[in-house]
Amino acid sequence: MSKRSFLREFFKSNRTVGSMLPSSRFLSKKMLKPIQFNEAKVIIELGPGTGVFTKELLSKIATPCQLVVIELNDAFFKDLRNKFDAPHLHLVHGSATDITQILHNLKLPKADYILSSLPLSNFPAALRQTILEEIKQNLNANGKLIQFQYTRGLRKLYGTHFKHVQIDYTALNFPPAFIYTCKNS
Numbered sequence: 001m002s003k004r005s006f007l008r009e010f011f012k013s014n015r016t017v018g019s020m021l022p023s024s025r026f027l028s029k030k031m032l033k034p035i036q037f038n039e040a041k042v043i044i045e046l047g048p049g050t051g052v053f054t055k056e057l058l059s060k061i062a063t064p065c066q067l068v069v070i071e072l073n074d075a076f077f078k079d080l081r082n083k084f085d086a087p088h089l090h091l092v093h094g095s096a097t098d099i100t101q102i103l104h105n106l107k108l109p110k111a112d113y114i115l116s117s118l119p120l121s122n123f124p125a126a127l128r129q130t131i132l133e134e135i136k137q138n139l140n141a142n143g144k145l146i147q148f149q150y151t152r153g154l155r156k157l158y159g160t161h162f163k164h165v166q167i168d169y170t171a172l173n174f175p176p177a178f179i180y181t182c183k184n185s
Contacts, residue, residue, distance in 0.1 A: 023052045023117065023148075026172035030179050031146055033168075035113050037061055042108050044068045044138070046096045046116040046131075051080050053115055058086055066108055070094050097127070099134045110140040116147040121154060132161045136184075145182040150175050158182050 023031075031053055035043070037060045048054045048069050057067055068090045071077040077093045084091065092102055096118060103110070114135050120128050135145050145162065158165045162182035169178050 023049075023177075024170075024173040025052075026170050027148060027177050027179070028052055028056050030168055030170050031115055031148060032056055032060065034144055034146055034181050035060075037065070040065045040112040042066050042068065042103075042111045044070065044099065044111045044114045046070050046114065046135075047072070047118040048080060049073075049076050049117060051083055053117065054080065054084060057115075058084065058089065061088065063088060066090060066106075068092060068102065068106065068108065068111075070096060070099070070102060072096075096131045097134055099138045103138060110138050110143065112140060112143050114139060114143070114145050116145065118147075119149070120147070120157075121149055121151055128157065132157070136161050139184075142185050143183065145180070147180045147182070148177045149180065150177055152178050154178075154180065 040061065041064065043057060043061065043065060045053055045057065045067065048071055054067075054069055061067060066088050067086075069080065070092045071080055072093070072095050077091070080091055090106055094102060096116070116135070118131065120131065123131070139145065147158070152167065155165055155167065158180055163184045164182065166181045167178055168181070170176060
């Protein structure tokens with residue numbers, strides 16, 4: 001997808017598209033850092049946009065690992081479908097509020113990792129809560145949520161759902177981003 005098309009989607013859907021530009025490789029590196037690729041069986045990516053993280057995930061996951069990529073935006077979904085094809089990739093045109101149903105339909109267990117690019121700070125409070133509950137319900141006991149946002153002010157929100165919340169930061173992204181790694185164990 002061109003930068004012009006990405007920008008058009010931002011202005012068309014700025015409550016669900018969180019940035020005017022795709023994520024940088026620096027943010028991608030920090031988002032994938034907590035993942036133990038040799039142990040992961042199921043990884044879910046929420047709101048992949050143009051697939052910056054998807055591309056890196058596909059290059060690093062071991063073959064038995066299943067990657068479930070969930071995108072709601074029609075233009076982004078179509079672009080992802082044209083870009084990526086792998087036997088262990090499940091590209092779903094759907095919502096993060098339906099993770100339970102999606103995993104059930106795919107006959108997959110709970111996830112080891114959920115990576116999220118969803119701009120939760122733009123969402124109404126009830127939708128944020130629903131998404132975070134879906135995420136928590138669909139992570140295995142040692143699972144981690146890895147979420148980036150453009151604000152540091154969401155620690156309390158994540159803390160209401162997870163026992164441990166760690167924050168990292170990268171200035172080498174536009175805009176600069178905070179990476180939240182959340183877990184219960």
